[in-house]
Amino acid sequence: MFSNNRRKLLQASGALAAVGSLGVASRAQAAAPRVVVVGGGFAGATVAKYVRLWNPQIQVSLIEPNPSHVSCILSNLVMTGAAGMSTITLRYDALRTRYGVNIVADRAVGIDTVSRVVTTANGTRLPYDKLVLAPGIDFDAIPGLDSAVLPHAWQAGPQTLALKAQLDSVPAGGTFVMSIPKAPYRCPPGPYERACLLADSLLRRRRAGKVIVLDANSDVVAEPHTFHTAFQTTYAGVIDYRPSSEVLSVDWAGKKIVTNWETIAFDAANVIPPQRAGKLVAAAGLLGSDPATRWAPVNPLSYESKLVPNVHVIGDSQGTGQPKSGHMANAQAKVCADALVRYFAGEQPDPAPMTSSACYSPITATTASWLTVVFAYDPVSGLMKAVPNTLAEAPAPTKGHYEDMFGWARNLFADSFG
Amino acid sequence: MTAYGKTLPGALALALLGAASAYAAPPPGRLLAAQCAQCHGTNGQAVSGMEKLAGESEGEIYKELIEMKAKLKPDEIMHRQAAGYSDEQIRLIARYYASLGKSGSTASTGTSSRNRKSRDD
Numbered sequence: 001m002f003s004n005n006r007r008k009l010l011q012a013s014g015a016l017a018a019v020g021s022l023g024v025a026s027r028a029q030a031a032a033p034r035v036v037v038v039g040g041g042f043a044g045a046t047v048a049k050y051v052r053l054w055n056p057q058i059q060v061s062l063i064e065p066n067p068s069h070v071s072c073i074l075s076n077l078v079m080t081g082a083a084g085m086s087t088i089t090l091r092y093d094a095l096r097t098r099y100g101v102n103i104v105a106d107r108a109v110g111i112d113t114v115s116r117v118v119t120t121a122n123g124t125r126l127p128y129d130k131l132v133l134a135p136g137i138d139f140d141a142i143p144g145l146d147s148a149v150l151p152h153a154w155q156a157g158p159q160t161l162a163l164k165a166q167l168d169s170v171p172a173g174g175t176f177v178m179s180i181p182k183a184p185y186r187c188p189p190g191p192y193e194r195a196c197l198l199a200d201s202l203l204r205r206r207r208a209g210k211v212i213v214l215d216a217n218s219d220v221v222a223e224p225h226t227f228h229t230a231f232q233t234t235y236a237g238v239i240d241y242r243p244s245s246e247v248l249s250v251d252w253a254g255k256k257i258v259t260n261w262e263t264i265a266f267d268a269a270n271v272i273p274p275q276r277a278g279k280l281v282a283a284a285g286l287l288g289s290d291p292a293t294r295w296a297p298v299n300p301l302s303y304e305s306k307l308v309p310n311v312h313v314i315g316d317s318q319g320t321g322q323p324k325s326g327h328m329a330n331a332q333a334k335v336c337a338d339a340l341v342r343y344f345a346g347e348q349p350d351p352a353p354m355t356s357s358a359c360y361s362p363i364t365a366t367t368a369s370w371l372t373v374v375f376a377y378d379p380v381s382g383l384m385k386a387v388p389n390t391l392a393e394a395p396a397p398t399k400g401h402y403e404d405m406f407g408w409a410r411n412l413f414a415d416s417f418g
Numbered sequence: 419m420t421a422y423g424k425t426l427p428g429a430l431a432l433a434l435l436g437a438a439s440a441y442a443a444p445p446p447g448r449l450l451a452a453q454c455a456q457c458h459g460t461n462g463q464a465v466s467g468m469e470k471l472a473g474e475s476e477g478e479i480y481k482e483l484i485e486m487k488a489k490l491k492p493d494e495i496m497h498r499q500a501a502g503y504s505d506e507q508i509r510l511i512a513r514y515y516a517s518l519g520k521s522g523s524t525a526s527t528g529t530s531s532r533n534r535k536s537r538d539d
Contacts, residue, residue: 050452053460054444327456334452338444345441354507356453356499370495374502387502395492407467408457414465415455 033058033344036118036128038108038280040064042071042326043315044134045095046333046416047340052099055341061102061126062095063118069417070156072187073326073359074409076197079153079164082365088156090417098418111284113308130340132303133286133296134315134329135278137186142273143249150252152272154186166268167198172207174267177257179214179247180221181274184295186316186324188222189371191215191272193361196227198270199235200364209267210238214245214259216274222323223361223393226369230397234364247271277317286313295319300377300384301349302339303332312336322375322384323357330416331355353377355384360405367397368405445517447510450503454511462515473520479512 037048040062048062068091077083095101104126110119111131118126139152153163170176176198180191195213202209213231220227231239242261249258250271257264257271276294281287286296286305296313297306300320305311313319314336315329322328332355339349358372374390377383394401451462454471458464462472471479486500487508503511 049460054448055441057441330456331453334449334455338449338452342443345443347443350449354450354453354502356456356502358457358495358499372495372498374499376502389490390498390502392492392495392498394495404467410465411459411468412456415460418460418465 033129034127035060035130035132035340036126037062037132037134038064038111038118039134039136039278039315040066040069040092040103041134041136041315041329042069042412042416043136043329043333044132045069045090045092046330047132047134047314047337048101049095049099049416050334050337051340052101054337055344056100058341058344059102060100061104062092063104063106063108063120063126064092065105065107065121066157067105068092070160071326071409071413072154072156072190073412074405075153075156075160076190076194077362078156078160079167079194080197080201080365081164085160088160090413092417094418108280111280111311113284113311116310128310130310130312130343132312132314132336132340133278133281133284133317134313134333135280135317137275137316137324138277138279139273139275140181142247142271144252145247145250145271145273146252147271147273150250150269150271153270154190154272154275163270166270167201170202170207170209170268172209174207174209175212175265176202176209176268176270177212177214177264177266178270179245179257179272180216181272182216182246183221184321184324185272185275187359188323188325189227189359189361189369192220192223192227192230193363194270195239195241196230196235196361196363197365199238203235203238204365210240211235212240212264212266213242214247214257214264215241215243216246218244223369223371225395226361226363226393226397230363247273275316277313277319281313281317284308284311286311293319300335300382301351301353302343303336304339312340320384322355323373325357325359326416327359327412328355328357330412331357333416351377351379353384358408360401360408362402362405363397366399366402368402369394369397370401370404445514447514450507451511451514454515461518471515472518474515476509476512476516479515480508483508483512 037044048060068089071088092103096103106120151159151162153159198211231241245259281296287293298318303312303314314332316324335353355375360368360370362368371393374387375384378385457468458471464470483500486497490497
């Protein structure tokens with residue numbers, strides 16, 4: 001326990017001051033390690049919580065301008081009207097009151113990775129020993145597309161309600177066109193789940209409309225058995241699936257979408273643009289100089305940037321090749337939190353981290369499917385690799401899975417934010 | 419230890435002890451076990467709709483996961499999860515959850531109005 005490690009001794013002297021017996025309390029504050037987290041989605045909330053859970057001597061600040069996080073998970077149920085916004089609105093109260101996370105309700109605008117200071121929009125300067133960036137995704141521009149009027153709804157909140165308004169506006173016999181960007185994007189099964197629920201809604205509303213799905217990928221990206229079955233059988237005659245179809249431009253006034261194949265008229269639409277790491281990741285120099293790099297290269301043992309020391313990237317912005325989802329963001333956040341706790345103890349990261357992915361997708365108003373995979377660190381390649389026999393999808397959507405979906409979501413929400 | 423703490427050197431020793439343990443490396447199994455928490459709750463305290471793990475016996479958790487891994491039934495998501503972990507990792511996970519006790523060891527305050535075991539039970 002009494003290591004000769006210099007860091008430990010320094011920290012021990014800081015903790016001594018905290019006891020107060022030496023009367024130099026200010027020294028404790030100077031010595032307490034400081035972690036700053038940017039972004040309060042599943043990744044950022046989980047890493048903030050777990051660092052404090054595992055070592056409350058580490059100061060953690062979470063910079064997030066929104067008063068709550070609105071989850072993409074279950075948000076397609078808000079689109080259909082099956083759930084309300086309150087179901088997917090997750091507050092930061094527990095992080096603050098239960099775990100002592102310092103919530104900074106502001107937007108991070110500047111990162112100085114040399115002086116190790118984050119600056120917020122109102123001018124607050126937050127020095128850090130370790131910085132964790134979890135800014136989620138940013139979107140490519142598509143000519144003619146204004147997501148404020150034609151929603152992507154790939155970040156939940158007002159976009160979710162705008163998408164619901166699109167769905168509600170489809171006239172009888174009308175056409176809803178939705179597009180799926182090239183992988184990797186946030187939530188691999190999510191767009192296909194959305195297509196199913198759009199079709200289900202039109203059927204249940206007796207609108208006799210159709211849903212044209214433009215997929216920039218050559219085939220269904222996730223749960224191919226589930227979604228091919230749903231498109232060809234459950235929603236035969238409603239869903240028109242068109243693979244290898246990339247949206248090139250949008251004509252909102254003329255209500256037309258141009259792809260690499262054709263021009264398609266729509267009554268309502270949902271264009272999900274191609275995605276990349278949140279803007280701050282590029283601004284901090286974590287993507288390097290190649291403009292083709294969309295996601296931050298990190299070491300999966302700690303999620304520390306391969307380019308800039310003491311800056312870690314977790315969740316959708318990281319570029320380890322693991323799927324981008326709330327569940328995986330939570331999984332990576334724990335590996336990162338553990339590595340940070342070890343770092344401040346003068347230890348190396350766990351050499352064999354695991355990340356578990358599991359998710360449920362509603363397929364109809366009463367049934368859901370699931371998708372799961374487990375990743376293990378491969379020391380030879382330095383990558384997280386899927387463990388054999390762990391990648392699987394549900395054999396068929398069921399009512400039982402639909403019920404389990406809510407148990408899964410409640411627990412994931414609570415483990416990340418509660 | 420209380421008599422020890424009455425002298426300044428004793429207080430120093432206690433403070434050092436506390437500081438050293440607070441920054442010590444994590445207990446084995448904790449990070450692995452945290453991968454179960456997305457569904458089974460922080461420190462195994464599921465909120466509802468999923469099985470609580472905190473305070474289950476090491477033997478029970480170990481046996482259950484090893485059996486799941488051996489069966490790999492196509493309609494059981496947990497079998498695939500279990501298949502991701504080696505027997506040694508499963509032992510560490512089981513031991514960690516058993517060590518937490520029924521109430522868990524932290525401020526986590528899960529309730530269990532509708533907990534269920536997996537379909538295998």
